[in-house]
Amino acid sequence: MSTHSFQIEVPDTVIARARRGEVAAFEQIYRAFERPAYTLALRLTADAELARDVVHDAMLRVFDRVRQFRGDAPFWGWLRQIVLNEALMRLRRGRALTFEDVPDDETLPSDAPAPWLHADTRLLEGALARLPAMTRSVIWLYHVEGYTHVEIAQMTGMTTSFSKSQLARGTARLRQLLQPTAEVAPCLTVPA
Amino acid sequence: MLDRARMKFDPDDASLGAALRGLPAAEAPADLWSSIAGDLSDRRTVARRRGIAVPLAAAAALLAAVLLWLPSRPPVPDAGVAGGTSAATTADAETARLRARSQRIEQWLAALPAASQQDGRNLMATVETEDLIALVDMQLGAARSAEEALPLWRQRVALLEDLAVIRSTPYGLTGDRSLADASTGDVTSL
Secondary structure, three states, X not given: OOOOOOOOOOOHHHHHHHHOOOHHHHHHHHHHHHHXXXXXXXXXXXXXXXXXXXXXXXXXXXXXXXXXXXXXXXXXXXXXXXXXXXXXXXXXXXXXXXXXXXXXXXXXXXXXXXXXXXXXXXXXXXXXXXXXXXXXHHHHHHHOOOOOHXXXXXXXXXXXXXXXXXXXXXXXXXXXXXXXXXXXXXOOOOOO | OXXXXXXXXXXXXXXXXXXXXXXXXXXXXXXXXXXXXXHHHHHHHHHHHHHHHHHHHHHHHHHHHHHHHHHHOOOOOOOOOOOOOOHHHHHHHHHHXXXXXXXXXXXXXXXXXXXXXXXXXXXXXXXXXXHHXXXXXXXXXXXXXXXXXXXXXXXXXXXXXXXXXXHOOOOOOOOOHHHHHHHHHHHHOO
């Protein structure tokens, strides 16, 4: 399980107290999920302020709807879906759901070692943030949150093949962004 | 995962996934909970107020229905004098009945609790109706006979009934129909 995993079990008693409107129980839920929720929002939006708004509104939505939680699926999955929907809705509203549109020949696998293997955290985060929002979202949802292309297609309103192509194109773009820039030797030609 | 794309081994896929999962979790802003808790508190207050206001409005609407219905029952004809009453006596009697009804509705309106205040649209409707009542009152002041005053009293009572419906509705009659209908069903059906 990664450090930002949502897979946190919430005791039934806490959910029952939250259903009764107990703010203390709701704070317990918030504290348990604040990091994965904020991380998901930040990775999808690449904007700290927007991510804050996403978590804020998503948590209020959780509070409003906790009585509707039926308990037939894990609570964490239900909560994650609310955060995810809120983030995608915000990106859509801001017309920020742009996607990578590079030619297919650039997405071919490369023989060179994957640059993310050795890239430091800051570089990888920076490269991820430079991807278009839709492409970044597909990559994150697929690789980190473990959603399938079918599920991603349903959430984003796109097709499964679109999700797959965004994953391939986004991966190629990340590779480009993380390639060390070739050092250019200074021109030392001496005039005749 | 049943995704076909996941069944094919792609070293890029696996290593990128591992690298992304290895990124540290982001720290949520420290003041985010206090902001959420503040909004939660506001929501709970609104919900509590609504919880009180809606039953109050329903009770008020029911009371209005009873108050408005009781005096408007047609008078039971008196068999002994039915044929012999003059037009003036009839007008006087009906004016007295309408005057009493008018007073009852005004008393009821004056006793309306503050919790059943209206929204912007209802407030405008209230002001307009009250203006019309004031206009009718001016005409009543100038009326020279009971026959002349009678239609004005009818109009006044009808306007007061409208006002009672508006005042006992906590939400815009033209806005959220479900809430308005739920809280004023008895009044509007009169």
